[in-house]
Amino acid sequence: MKKSLLFVLVLASAFHTADAQFNRGRFLAGGSLGFSSQKTNDISTRSFSFQPNVGFFVVDNLAIGADLSISIFSFENGKTQSFSFDPFVRYYLKPGIFGEGSIGFGKVKIENDQIGSSDNSLFNWSVGVGYAWFLNDHVALEPVIRYQNSKFDDSDFSTSGLALQIGLQVYLGKR
Numbered sequence: 001m002k003k004s005l006l007f008v009l010v011l012a013s014a015f016h017t018a019d020a021q022f023n024r025g026r027f028l029a030g031g032s033l034g035f036s037s038q039k040t041n042d043i044s045t046r047s048f049s050f051q052p053n054v055g056f057f058v059v060d061n062l063a064i065g066a067d068l069s070i071s072i073f074s075f076e077n078g079k080t081q082s083f084s085f086d087p088f089v090r091y092y093l094k095p096g097i098f099g100e101g102s103i104g105f106g107k108v109k110i111e112n113d114q115i116g117s118s119d120n121s122l123f124n125w126s127v128g129v130g131y132a133w134f135l136n137d138h139v140a141l142e143p144v145i146r147y148q149n150s151k152f153d154d155s156d157f158s159t160s161g162l163a164l165q166i167g168l169q170v171y172l173g174k175r
Contacts, residue, residue: 021134021171022092028055028063032144032167038073038159045075045159051167053088061092069104069124073159078112080157082122082150096132096140101125108152120157124150132169142167 031052038045048071055065066087073080084106092098108122128146135141144167149160 021132021137021140022057022061022063023174024057024059026057026171026173028057028065028169028171029053030142030167030169031067032142032165034163034165036148036161036163038161038163041157045073047071047073047159047163049163049165051086051165055088055090057173063090063092064088065090067102069106077114078110080108080110082106082108084122084124086124086126092132096134097129098132099127099129100144100146101127108150110152110157118154120152120154122150122152124148126163130167138171140169140171142169 031050034047034049034051036047036049038047050070051067053065053067055063057063064087066085069082069084069086071080071082073082084104086102086104088100088102090098090100103125104123106122106124108120109117110120111117126146126148128144130142130144132140132142144165146163146165147161148163149158151158
């Protein structure tokens with residue numbers, strides 16, 4: 001019985017500690033690495049992405065911020081390289097589960113053996129769900145699964161699909 005009570009107290013303490021990380025006035029900074037497999041205009045692709053980010057908790061559990069998204073897509077006859085600025089909104093549920101959405105704009109370079117090379121503007125959006133798994137009071141690993149969509153101007157080229165990302169966030173400021 002004592003062991004069960006101790007376990008419940010430790011578990012409750014962990015949730016309380018995690019909850020304090022998402023208070024109004026705090027900051028988050030970090031980034032994520034991602035790999036995805038997508039279908040692009042009937043061509044299977046693989047991609048790698050890197051997204052450093054920074055955010056601010058405007059109210060408890062609600063952060064707004066921005067990330068820079070750098071992606072490389074490889075496909076059978078070529079590749080694309082993109083860079084975008086993506087404002088985001090993230091809402092935390094208890095005990096560390098969060099949902100987020102972003103909309104962004106940027107540039108993409110498309111290289112294709114069949115049609116040559118082109119530079120385009122891009123518009124993208126994504127929605128996802130993740131979990132903040134705290135390693136200590138300030139640092140969390142954050143696996144995220146998201147649906148993302150990108151449309152490139154001046155071409156019929158677009159991408160969409162699911163992506164799995166692993167992020168590392170540092171939570172700063174007064175608790």
